[in-house]
Amino acid sequence: MTGHSDPARFEPVLTRDVHLQDSHTLRTYVKGGGYASLNKILKGGGPDDVTQEIKASNLRGRGGAGFPTGKKWEFVPKDSPKPKYLICNADESEPGTFKDRLIMNKAPHRMLEGMIIASYAIDCHKAFIYIRGEFYKEYKILEGAVGEAYEANLLGENISGSDYHLDVVIHRGAGAYICGEETGLLESLEGKRGWPRIRPPFPAVAGYLACPTVVQNVETLACLPDIIDRGSGWFKSIGPEQGPGPKLFCLSGSVNNPGVYEAPMGVPLSELIYDFGGGIDGGKALKAVLPGGVSSAVLTAEGIEGLNMDFESLAARHTILGSAGIIVMDESVNMVNACLNLARFFAQESCGQCTPCREGTVWLVQILTRLFRGNAQRKDIDLILDVTENIGGLSDLSQGSYGKTLCPFGEAVAWPVRSFVEKFQDEFAATF
Amino acid sequence: MAFIRIDDKELEVEQETSVLEAALAGGIEIPHYCYHPALDIVGSCRMCLVQVEGMDKLQISCNTFIEEVSKEKKVDGKYDAVIHTQNDLVKKEQENILEFLLINHPLDCPVCDQAGECLLQDYSFRYGRAHSRFEENKRVRPNEYLGSRIVINHNRCIMCTRCVRFTEQISGTKELFIKFRGNPSKIAVLEDHPLDNFLAGNAADICPVGALLSTDYIHKNRIWNLSNQSSVCTDCSVGCNIDVCYQDDRIYRITPRENHEVNGYFMCDIGRYGFHRYEDIERVTQPLIRKNGEFSEISWEGALKEVFDHFTRGTEKEKPFVAGIVSPFHTNESNFLLGRLMKKVFRGRSALGMLPPIEEEKDLVYSSGFRISGDRSPNRRGVVDLCPDLVDDILDTIREKKIKLMYVLDDGIDRGLGEGWGDVFRNLRFAVVQTYAMTPMARSAHLVLPGPAPLEREGTLTSDRGRVQWLRPSLPLSGSIRHDWAIVMEVMNTVGKRELKYGDVADILREIGDDFPAYSEISLFRLGDQGLPTDG
Numbered sequence: 001m002t003g004h005s006d007p008a009r010f011e012p013v014l015t016r017d018v019h020l021q022d023s024h025t026l027r028t029y030v031k032g033g034g035y036a037s038l039n040k041i042l043k044g045g046g047p048d049d050v051t052q053e054i055k056a057s058n059l060r061g062r063g064g065a066g067f068p069t070g071k072k073w074e075f076v077p078k079d080s081p082k083p084k085y086l087i088c089n090a091d092e093s094e095p096g097t098f099k100d101r102l103i104m105n106k107a108p109h110r111m112l113e114g115m116i117i118a119s120y121a122i123d124c125h126k127a128f129i130y131i132r133g134e135f136y137k138e139y140k141i142l143e144g145a146v147g148e149a150y151e152a153n154l155l156g157e158n159i160s161g162s163d164y165h166l167d168v169v170i171h172r173g174a175g176a177y178i179c180g181e182e183t184g185l186l187e188s189l190e191g192k193r194g195w196p197r198i199r200p201p202f203p204a205v206a207g208y209l210a211c212p213t214v215v216q217n218v219e220t221l222a223c224l225p226d227i228i229d230r231g232s233g234w235f236k237s238i239g240p241e242q243g244p245g246p247k248l249f250c251l252s253g254s255v256n257n258p259g260v261y262e263a264p265m266g267v268p269l270s271e272l273i274y275d276f277g278g279g280i281d282g283g284k285a286l287k288a289v290l291p292g293g294v295s296s297a298v299l300t301a302e303g304i305e306g307l308n309m310d311f312e313s314l315a316a317r318h319t320i321l322g323s324a325g326i327i328v329m330d331e332s333v334n335m336v337n338a339c340l341n342l343a344r345f346f347a348q349e350s351c352g353q354c355t356p357c358r359e360g361t362v363w364l365v366q367i368l369t370r371l372f373r374g375n376a377q378r379k380d381i382d383l384i385l386d387v388t389e390n391i392g393g394l395s396d397l398s399q400g401s402y403g404k405t406l407c408p409f410g411e412a413v414a415w416p417v418r419s420f421v422e423k424f425q426d427e428f429a430a431t432f
Numbered sequence: 433m434a435f436i437r438i439d440d441k442e443l444e445v446e447q448e449t450s451v452l453e454a455a456l457a458g459g460i461e462i463p464h465y466c467y468h469p470a471l472d473i474v475g476s477c478r479m480c481l482v483q484v485e486g487m488d489k490l491q492i493s494c495n496t497f498i499e500e501v502s503k504e505k506k507v508d509g510k511y512d513a514v515i516h517t518q519n520d521l522v523k524k525e526q527e528n529i530l531e532f533l534l535i536n537h538p539l540d541c542p543v544c545d546q547a548g549e550c551l552l553q554d555y556s557f558r559y560g561r562a563h564s565r566f567e568e569n570k571r572v573r574p575n576e577y578l579g580s581r582i583v584i585n586h587n588r589c590i591m592c593t594r595c596v597r598f599t600e601q602i603s604g605t606k607e608l609f610i611k612f613r614g615n616p617s618k619i620a621v622l623e624d625h626p627l628d629n630f631l632a633g634n635a636a637d638i639c640p641v642g643a644l645l646s647t648d649y650i651h652k653n654r655i656w657n658l659s660n661q662s663s664v665c666t667d668c669s670v671g672c673n674i675d676v677c678y679q680d681d682r683i684y685r686i687t688p689r690e691n692h693e694v695n696g697y698f699m700c701d702i703g704r705y706g707f708h709r710y711e712d713i714e715r716v717t718q719p720l721i722r723k724n725g726e727f728s729e730i731s732w733e734g735a736l737k738e739v740f741d742h743f744t745r746g747t748e749k750e751k752p753f754v755a756g757i758v759s760p761f762h763t764n765e766s767n768f769l770l771g772r773l774m775k776k777v778f779r780g781r782s783a784l785g786m787l788p789p790i791e792e793e794k795d796l797v798y799s800s801g802f803r804i805s806g807d808r809s810p811n812r813r814g815v816v817d818l819c820p821d822l823v824d825d826i827l828d829t830i831r832e833k834k835i836k837l838m839y840v841l842d843d844g845i846d847r848g849l850g851e852g853w854g855d856v857f858r859n860l861r862f863a864v865v866q867t868y869a870m871t872p873m874a875r876s877a878h879l880v881l882p883g884p885a886p887l888e889r890e891g892t893l894t895s896d897r898g899r900v901q902w903l904r905p906s907l908p909l910s911g912s913i914r915h916d917w918a919i920v921m922e923v924m925n926t927v928g929k930r931e932l933k934y935g936d937v938a939d940i941l942r943e944i945g946d947d948f949p950a951y952s953e954i955s956l957f958r959l960g961d962q963g964l965p966t967d968g
């Protein structure tokens with residue numbers, strides 16, 4: 001790691017102001033240098049320069065998929081006669097993930113500034129914040145922040161005296177996990193049932209109202225002001241070059257100090273658990289960790305040794321960074337029960353549109369329930385593994401067996417369930 | 433054009449054709465449920481997954497489109513795409529999807545009305561596993577009425593959403609929606625907005641399994657017992673293409689037949705259920721003569737002799753005027769021959785008229801463009817095309833010319849007799865009505881000649897947009913019923929002392945073509961199942 005990404009000397013970026021009184025206000029944000037980046041781009045070289053700077057920073061999306069942000073913007077057709085839209089995905093709804101909520105609560109103007117920068121880069125003049133309906137407090141804060149921004153001419157016509165204009169609309173979702181998936185979000189935003197859309201076409205070409213649309217996560221957008229301010233080189237110097245930058249990690253479960261922690265991308269997981277999180281609750285032994293929210297494959301205590309929290313390091317251990325929702329499980333956790341609990345969540349949240357996910361998730365719950373109650377047989381273990389493969393396609397990636405479901409939800413179910421069964425097989429077998 | 437290979441078959445296909453469409457056009461089956469060519473692609477059933485060389489994931493063939501690629505990207509130096517639909521990976525996936533679909537679907541084929549034309553049944557046999565590993569309890573839900581004629585068996589529904597998309601995209605009426613989320617989701621309607629539009633029956637047709645059922649057909653017969661006759665709907669001037677499903681002398685159901693020049697894939701419920709109108713009518717199966725106010729049966733020979741006696745009696749000067757009434761419900765051939773009878777046999781002392789078409793207020797046009805014509809008669813255009821000497825108002829003409837003889841091709845059971853006809857009939861010396869039922873017109877006749885009902889007729893019809901289509905008889909003729917064109921031919925031979933020997937509709941159609949250039953290119957062979965436009 002470089003000097004910047006040394007946690008001991010790491011200077012918080014995204015959470016820089018969150019400890020301040022009224023950190024959510026425009027006054028506080030501007031006092032700390034907020035909106036300087038916006039003014040910089042409005043007086044600078046133009047949208048393409050912004051895109052190139054972000055592309056050069058190697059910023060990857062913080063919503064879970066980790067797609068390169070600049071590249072996504074480049075997919076937006078420049079010659080399209082249709083309006084272009086930016087949507088801030090604020091539908092954070094996965095258990096164990098609560099980082100975006102912190103930004104919305106404590107640093108809404110950082111997110112808004114990021115939205116304006118992104119909108120400017122893709123030639124968008126109307127942007128949306130799609131916020132999870134249950135986040136009422138955050139909605140009110142964002143509403144206030146947007147109002148302040150309009151009043152200060154940071155939104156609306158001729159922003160800060162430039163010829164650029166942008167309107168931002170806040171849209172409250174009704175609370176469904178699948179509405180956080182970008183195409184499900186688009187359907188919901190259009191007033192339809194929250195079901196994912198078939199791809200292609202991709203949203204960058206035909207998204208909201210069939211117009212070019214970029215959907216970005218809250219945290220991703222919050223990264224933009226500092227990249228513009230300090231340059232892509234600074235950003236790239238934090239953590240691994242292929243996926244650098246400051247990162248918010250959500251720590252929950254059996255740790256003494258759960259919460260959201262900012263650390264450089266690539267911070268060791270053990271450091272997050274033991275230093276930031278204060279170790280395992282009650283001095284118990286660590287048993288397992290879900291490193292990237294409930295849709296990531298679980299790791300054993302041994303599996304986290306020497307593991308850095310970045311895209312590549314986690315992929316090397318057959319799991320994902322995902323939403324960086326680290327769920328820690330101590331030795332007392334019943335893994336069969338934990339797996340069942342997790343499967344129940346996914347079965348509940350499956351939208352039901354495509355066959356493997358609609359039918360398979362509930363089947364998994366039924367078998368796991370039998371296991372948990374001691375009514376299963378050894379063959380059921382194999383059946384679980386097979387069903388997860390048939391939903392998500394996992395066992396032999398070389399055969400190209402992904403893509404079995406319409407959206408990544410199928411894989412999000414299959415990964416954790418399969419990993420629980422494979423890595424804690426003895427515990428599952430003990431139920432017979 | 434792109435050059436592709438699907439399994440071992442090489443095909444040349446248009447750019448932007450989907451793999452599924454290319455395969456189907458090439459005679460290669462890729463199993464699918466949610467895909468329907470008339471509906472938007474959703475890719476939700478996942479049954480049509482295939483492997484495309486060069487792509488790391490399995491692809492749904494309904495949403496994978498073929499493009500011509502640059503020379504260096506061609507597979508094996510010549511193919512724009514190489515697709516596998518039957519390799520081990522794909523076969524395993526097909527088995528998996530069917531296993532999922534059968535989790536909640538009951539194996540009730542023995543009592544299911546869809547058995548025999550069910551894609552779940554067919555694909556399970558061809559692509560599925562012999563045994564399911566699902567050992568839990570199946571979900572059981574009661575049937576529900578979605579509308580007055582459509583019932584849903586929720587247990588059989590595989591959530592392909594074809595029916596929902598149909599009401600969104602074809603009828604535009606949006607009665608159907610998906611209630612609940614995830615596994616519990618189900619097709620539903622709101623209580624005050626049932627599926628009762630005029631296209632509702634199509635929702636049962638496009639259901640690939642036995643979930644949506646027409647209450648009109650449920651538990652009436654098994655599909656494999658029925659014979660199909662491709663024909664044309666006669667319930668409005670659009671001329672939807674249909675299949676008439678019958679056994680012996682009974683029609684059990686009518687379903688739409690694909691014709692993109694006319695009705696696409698669908699038909700309206702007026703035509704679909706219209707055949708029931710003919711089930712309880714008073715059919716005419718023998719020639720009938722009225723004597724002393726009562727009808728009594730008479731032989732064909734006797735009937736034709738009556739016609740001869742009444743229509744040829746007297747010297748040339750004494751012979752009265754004759755009115756012929758053609759019908760927008762009858763075929764081109766019958767109307768053409770009656771026109772000839774009037775013009776050539778009763779030369780100089782005849783008038784040809786038509787009863788006005790039966791019209792509703794106006795055309796009913798759905799969001800997809802599907803149209804139900806306000807003109808409920810199937811062949812007004814044909815009458816206008818082939819009977820150029822029609823008088824504007826036959827009733828007035830009969831009165832003005834003091835016409836004493838009349839020959840009528842009856843309009844059928846949907847028309848009552850309008851004001852003025854009573855007087856006309858009272859003043860007639862002799863009226864012949866060629867009909868299939870005891871209609872008000874027939875009851876007023878002196879002689880009734882038995883013809884076929886609409887779905888027993890043979891001939892051609894010209895739709896209001898000028899498409900000539902082949903109406904083929906779906907049921908055999910019973911009793912002494914003869915085909916309409918044959919009856920008129922016999923009358924012409926009798927009254928006009930002619931020797932016409934038309935063997936079938938094709939012979940008459942040839943003569944129509946000789947007289948009317950717009951029909952000169954039309955023959956039964958060329959009409960085939962899809963018809964031809966009169967304008968070439």
